[in-house]
Structure formats: structure tokens, C-alpha cells
Amino acid sequence: MNAKKVFVGIDIGASRTKVALIDAAGSLIGYAVEKSGTDFSAAAEKCLDSSLAMAKSSRKDIVHTISTGYGRKNVSFSNAAKTEISCHGKGCFHYFPLAIAIIDIGGQDNKIIKLDSEGRRLSFKMNRKCAAGTGAFLEEMSARLDIPLENMDSLARQSGHMVELGSFCTVFSGTEVLEKIRQGEKVTDITKGLFLSVIKRVLEMDSLSENVVMTGGVVAHNPYIVTMAEEILKKKILVPEHPQLTGAIGAALYASEAQI
Amino acid sequence: MNEEKKPARKKIHSTTEMNRIMAEYFYELDNAAKTGEKKIAWCTSVGPAEILRAMGFLVYFPENHAAMLGATRMSTDVIPLANARGYSPDICSYLTADIGAYIAGVTPLSKAYKGIEKVPKPDVLVYNTNQCRDVQDWFMWYAQMFKVPLIGINTHLGIRDVNDAHVASIVKQMEDLIKPLSAVSGKKFDLDELKQVVALSRACSDSWKKVLDTAAAVPSPITFFDGTIHMGPAVVLRGTKQAVDYYNLLLAELNERIRNKESALENERFRLYWDGMPVWGRLSDHAALFANLNTNVLASTYCNSWIFTDFDAADPFTSMARAYTKLFIVRSDEPKEQYIKDMLKFFKIDGIIYHDAKTCPNNSNCRYGMPKRLEEETKIPSLTLNGDLNDLRCVSDEQNKTNIEAFIEQLEESKPGL
Numbered sequence: 001m002n003a004k005k006v007f008v009g010i011d012i013g014a015s016r017t018k019v020a021l022i023d024a025a026g027s028l029i030g031y032a033v034e035k036s037g038t039d040f041s042a043a044a045e046k047c048l049d050s051s052l053a054m055a056k057s058s059r060k061d062i063v064h065t066i067s068t069g070y071g072r073k074n075v076s077f078s079n080a081a082k083t084e085i086s087c088h089g090k091g092c093f094h095y096f097p098l099a100i101a102i103i104d105i106g107g108q109d110n111k112i113i114k115l116d117s118e119g120r121r122l123s124f125k126m127n128r129k130c131a132a133g134t135g136a137f138l139e140e141m142s143a144r145l146d147i148p149l150e151n152m153d154s155l156a157r158q159s160g161h162m163v164e165l166g167s168f169c170t171v172f173s174g175t176e177v178l179e180k181i182r183q184g185e186k187v188t189d190i191t192k193g194l195f196l197s198v199i200k201r202v203l204e205m206d207s208l209s210e211n212v213v214m215t216g217g218v219v220a221h222n223p224y225i226v227t228m229a230e231e232i233l234k235k236k237i238l239v240p241e242h243p244q245l246t247g248a249i250g251a252a253l254y255a256s257e258a259q260i
Numbered sequence: 261m262n263e264e265k266k267p268a269r270k271k272i273h274s275t276t277e278m279n280r281i282m283a284e285y286f287y288e289l290d291n292a293a294k295t296g297e298k299k300i301a302w303c304t305s306v307g308p309a310e311i312l313r314a315m316g317f318l319v320y321f322p323e324n325h326a327a328m329l330g331a332t333r334m335s336t337d338v339i340p341l342a343n344a345r346g347y348s349p350d351i352c353s354y355l356t357a358d359i360g361a362y363i364a365g366v367t368p369l370s371k372a373y374k375g376i377e378k379v380p381k382p383d384v385l386v387y388n389t390n391q392c393r394d395v396q397d398w399f400m401w402y403a404q405m406f407k408v409p410l411i412g413i414n415t416h417l418g419i420r421d422v423n424d425a426h427v428a429s430i431v432k433q434m435e436d437l438i439k440p441l442s443a444v445s446g447k448k449f450d451l452d453e454l455k456q457v458v459a460l461s462r463a464c465s466d467s468w469k470k471v472l473d474t475a476a477a478v479p480s481p482i483t484f485f486d487g488t489i490h491m492g493p494a495v496v497l498r499g500t501k502q503a504v505d506y507y508n509l510l511l512a513e514l515n516e517r518i519r520n521k522e523s524a525l526e527n528e529r530f531r532l533y534w535d536g537m538p539v540w541g542r543l544s545d546h547a548a549l550f551a552n553l554n555t556n557v558l559a560s561t562y563c564n565s566w567i568f569t570d571f572d573a574a575d576p577f578t579s580m581a582r583a584y585t586k587l588f589i590v591r592s593d594e595p596k597e598q599y600i601k602d603m604l605k606f607f608k609i610d611g612i613i614y615h616d617a618k619t620c621p622n623n624s625n626c627r628y629g630m631p632k633r634l635e636e637e638t639k640i641p642s643l644t645l646n647g648d649l650n651d652l653r654c655v656s657d658e659q660n661k662t663n664i665e666a667f668i669e670q671l672e673e674s675k676p677g678l
Binding site: 124 | 641656659662663665669670673674
């Protein structure tokens with residue numbers, strides 16, 4: 001019998017690997033985020049070690065591990081894999097046990113997942129094979145604007161006049177951004193326009209029900225996107241404490257159920 | 261964790277006989293093309309093949325060839341050749357694959373059938389736009405290449421109820437084919453011969469329907485992926501005795517499976533309906549993916565498109581006109597939705613997969629809100645996969661895989677304990 005039971009969720013996304021550890025009571029006791037890179041196993045191992053150190057636990061305490069995300073089948077020490085759709089739903093419902101529509105903006109994927117008041121999934125939509133509206137879109141645009149990715153949120157907040165971008169394609173949006181610079185538009189205004197582009201691409205994927213939750217790395221690092229989305233939707237949006245970890249937390253919750 | 265386990269999908273023994281009659285069919289065409297002993301007509305897959313057979317033509321179906329290009333994954337290599345000639349990457353990838361293969365001078369027939377070097381040269385091309393307008397443009401290319409006549413039928417589209425005016429219009433167009441066809445074949449039209457062919461087509465259709473309907477059994481003895489392979493004779497050999505005999509053989513094997521409670525999959529937990537075209541280049545991958553998830557995709561709109569219950573030998577022209585106009589693809593959304601609802605009930609379906617094929621809007625039924633409407637009415641969940649019938653540049657395997665796995669997880673949540 002383990003002295004300290006730890007349940008592990010590993011979310012290997014296209015851009016970042018996230019690990020969440022929960023205890024038997026379902027509380028988050030450790031977590032870490034790393035670049036996924038090209039060696040998913042190495043990223044998972046590194047993340048796991050960091051989160052175990054945070055939780056003051058060791059590998060012998062691990063009872064069950066569920067992996068999710070693009071690299072879900074590449075984790076040698078995982079007991080089972082589940083899709084990120086299920087895990088995001090599980091993680092969000094843990095924090096907001098309501099009928100919810102989850103908007104998850106990841107590095108490469110956008111999702112809208114709808115759950116009923118019992119947490120059962122009603123439907124889900126993923127973006128088509130296109131980077132519009134994803135974290136990869138913002139990464140590409142930050143390079144075009146020659147600004148650090150982490151500065152985008154504060155720049156967008158300073159905007160007094162938003163520049164709207166029309167293109168659907170990430171690469172052509174890059175060209176459009178250059179055109180706006182040539183026209184003398186401010187970087188702050190262009191950045192806010194880029195945020196609006198992300199929101200529009202996501203909102204057009206599905207209609208939204210009463211309670212909306214936003215998660216994902218883009219939201220975690222650019223909380224102003226949530227504020228803008230609230231203005232567009234004219235409603236309060238729920239955001240969990242660790243929006244980038246929702247999939248990993250959901251996987252950990254599945255791990256805790258699996259051992260029982 | 262290992263990526264995949266080997267799926268268990270049971271082999272259909274009748275396949276050997278199907279391969280034999282299909283080989284016989286292609287060799288007969290090849291021989292006719294080489295010797296000129298018989299005239300060859302190219303026909304669209306749901307075109308008036310009965311008239312052509314009754315007038316002594318051997319009938320070749322470019323759509324069947326295009327599907328072979330897709331299934332052998334030759335299509336993605338040759339499509340760009342057609343694109344370069346001005347055929348957009350956004351139009352039918354059956355068309356672009358087939359024309360691309362012609363430009364490249366390649367055919368999957370050469371690999372499958374020793375001695376066949378090229379597709380059989382047509383003496384006439386006959387289309388029916390009931391599938392889409394692209395077939396007409398497709399055949400026009402070959403009419404110009406081979407300098408042979410192009411004739412056809414222009415079917416009304418978006419029909420709610422097929423009425424006498426629709427049928428009369430198609431009958432007239434069918435009758436108008438006779439004169440130019442006689443000029444090519446040198447054979448006089450004989451109504452009794454047409455009646456015999458229509459009777460055989462009806463028998464083929466009836467047996468094919470019985471084959472597909474076996475999937476209503478629980479567990480199902482057949483999968484959609486089997487259906488896409490075994491529909492070959494219904495497409496290219498309808499109007500012949502070989503096709504009728506084949507489906508009776510296949511039906512007996514499937515009924516035997518039902519008697520023995522033998523499932524097409526080792527463990528059938530979920531039963532899905534497929535709407536739209538297959539992704540030909542991913543047929544075996546998709547079959548394995550679903551089988552690994554203990555899910556049987558067992559019924560489809562697509563395979564049922566070669567069921568023509570209106571064929572009546574006593575009234576061949578009118579019944580053919582009605583049969584070829586009552587097709588799902590020709591109809592408006594109301595009858596389409598009713599059709600799918602009936603299918604969901606009959607086959608005891610847990611979920612629907614819609615394939616949104618990039619280059620086939622006519623056969624992608626998810627673009628005008630149908631999935632949401634049907635989901636609200638039937639409470640049966642659905643998933644839309646983005647892909648294409650032949651152009652694998654439009655297919656994202658990883659995204660489709662995640663979507664499919666997530667969909668099955670959703671079904672598991674709604675049917676716990678299964």
C-alpha cells in the first residue's frame with residue numbers, strides 16, 4: 001500500500017507538455033510545463049520529475065498514469081491513453097460542475113467541447129487542419145512583428161484603435177500584418193487585431209451555450225483574450241486557475257478513477 | 261504504450277469469387293479494346309448502363325477506375341498533373357485523379373491484371389449528371405482526347421418528391437440516346453433485350469440490398485469497409501448474371517454468419533453509420549482504427565446508392581428514369597434526412613460519421629446544418645471528419661484519429677458498462 005497516493009496526468013501537446021499530479025482527494029499537488037520538442041518521452045520525464053519535486057513525492061507514490069494529447073501514445077510509463085477532448089472536459093467540469101461550453105485554445109488545436117450538467121459530453125468540435133486561431137498563429141505573428149511572444153498581452157492592452165485583419169490563413173495573415181506596418185499602424189493596435197482574429201476563428205466553430213469556460217496555453221499567457229471574448233459574447237467567461245493544465249488535470253482525474 | 265494492436269476483422273470467403281468475376285470483366289474490356297471485337301461505352305457509375313448493355317456495348321466505368329486510383333494511393337501523385345492542365349484542386353478528385361493518370365500513362369489495372377497496359381479506349385461516352393456536373397466535364401476531356409461522341413442525361417437536382425414530370429423528362433433523354441448509340445454500335449435497339457438487362461439489374465439490386473441489410477443483425481456480419489469493396493459488381497456488372505450470382509453467394513455466406521452469431525469484428529460494442537464518400541486511400545487504416553475501438557461502421561448512404569428498387573422489366577424506360585432520379589444524392593434535404601433517420605433506426609445505430617470530402621460537395625451532406633438538425637431530432641451524436649475521397653493532401657490522419665477516438669470515448673460515456 002502506498003503511503004501517499006499520487007495520480008498522474010500527462011498532456012503532450014503539439015507545442016507544450018504538461019503534467020499534473022493530484023492526490024486521493026482530487027487536489028492539484030504538483031505540476032510542470034515544458035516544450036514538447038521532438039522527444040516526447042524526454043519532455044514527459046522532465047515534466048514528471050519537476051512536478052513530483054513540487055509535490056514532494058517520488059515515483060513510487062504513483063498509483064496510476066493517464067496520458068493525453070498528440071503524444072498520448074508515446075509515454076512508456078503511462079497506464080492508458082485518452083484523448084485531449086475527454087481530458088479537457090473532465091478537467092473543466094472538475095472546476096465548474098455545470099452545463100458548460102469549453103473553448104480550449106492550444107498551440108495547434110482549438111476545441112469547443114460541450115458538457116451537460118452531469119459532465120457528460122454532448123458534442124465537440126476541433127479546428128480543421130489549419131493554424132488560424134491557434135497559439136501557432138500568435139507565434140508566427142510575433143515573429144513577423146519582431147516582438148517577444150510574452151509581450152503580446154501587454155501590447156494588446158495598450159491599444160486604443162484595433163486593426164482588423166481579414167485573412168483566414170496564418171501565412172497570408174503574416175503578409176497582411178506587414179501591409180499594416182507599411183501603412184503606419186501601431187504594433188499595439190495590430191496585436192489587438194491579432195487577438196481578435198484568434199477569438200473570431202474560435203467562436204465561428206460552434207454556437208455557445210450559457211456557461212462558457214476558456215482554457216489552454218494561449219489563454220494562460222494572454223488573459224486579455226478572455227476580456228476581449230467577454231466583450232464580444234457580452235457575458236462573463238469562466239477560467240480555471242491553471243488554464244494550461246486543464247487537459248493534464250483531467251487525465252489525472254481519470255487516473256484516480258481508474259485505480260478504484 | 262504500444263500504438264496499435266492487430267485488429268480482428270473477419271475475412272469474407274466470397275471475395276475470391278468476386279476477384280475472379282472482376283478480373284474477367286476487365287480482361288473482356290481489354291480484349292475488346294485490343295481487337296475491336298466489341299464496342300466499348302464509358303458510363304458514369306449511376307448512368308444508364310442497361311441501355312448500353314442492351315445495345316451490345318461492353319461498359320466501362322471511370323469512377324470505378326478513379327476509386328482504384330484512390331485505393332492504391334496512386335491518385336495523390338497524378339492529381340497535380342490534371343491541376344497543371346487547368347483542372348482545379350478544388351473539383352472532384354475522381355476527375356483529377358483519372359485525368360492525371362491518363363496524362364501520366366498509368367493505371368492500377370496494370371498492377372492488378374497482368375497484360376492490361378491501359379484503360380479500354382471508348383467508342384462513346386455516356387454520362388448522367390445525377391451524381392454531379394463534374395462527370396460531364398470529366399467525360400468531355402476524354403471525348404476530345406479520343407475524338408468520340410459524348411452524350412448524356414441531365415438530371416434535375418434537389419428534388420423533394422420525384423414526380424411524373426421529372427420522370428418523363430429523363431425518359432425522353434434516355435430515348436434520345438438510342439439513335440446516336442445505334443450509330444456507334446451498328447446495332448438496332450431491341451426493347452426485349454433491354455427488358456432482360458433491366459430484369460438482371462433489378463435482381464442484382466435486390467440481392468445487393470439484402471447483402472447490405474444483413475448489417476442490421478446484432479452483431480453485424482459485415483462492415484462498411486467490406487461494403488465498399490464488395491459493391492464493385494453492383495457498380496460495374498449490374499445488368500449481368502455474374503453480378504446476381506455473386507451477390508447470392510455473398511448473401512449466403514453472410515446469412516450463415518448471422519445464424520452462427522458471427523460478427524465481422526471480434527467485439528462489436530458500437531454501431532456507426534457513415535455518410536459521404538469513403539477515403540479510398542485510407543480504407544484499410546480506417547477499418548483497422550474502428551476495429552481497434554471495437555466499433556463497427558456497418559451501414560452507409562454510399563454503398564446503398566446502388567440499390568434501385570424501382571427497376572421494372574415490364575416498363576424499362578420509365579422505371580429506369582425513376583430509379584436513377586430517386587437517388588439520395590439527387591434529392592433535397594427533407595427526403596435525405598428522412599432516409600438517414602430510417603437507416604439509423606433499421607441498423608440500430610449509436611452514432612454517425614459524416615465525411616466532409618473537400619472535393620465532393622455533392623456527396624458531403626454535413627455542409628448545410630444537417631448533422632445538427634438530425635442530432636437534435638434523433639439524439640444520436642455525430643462527428644464530421646474533414647478529408648477527401650482521393651486527394652490525400654486534404655486528409656489529416658492525426659486529426660481524424662483524435663476525432664474518432666474522442667467520439668468513441670463520448671459514446672462510451674453515454675453507454676457505460678458496455
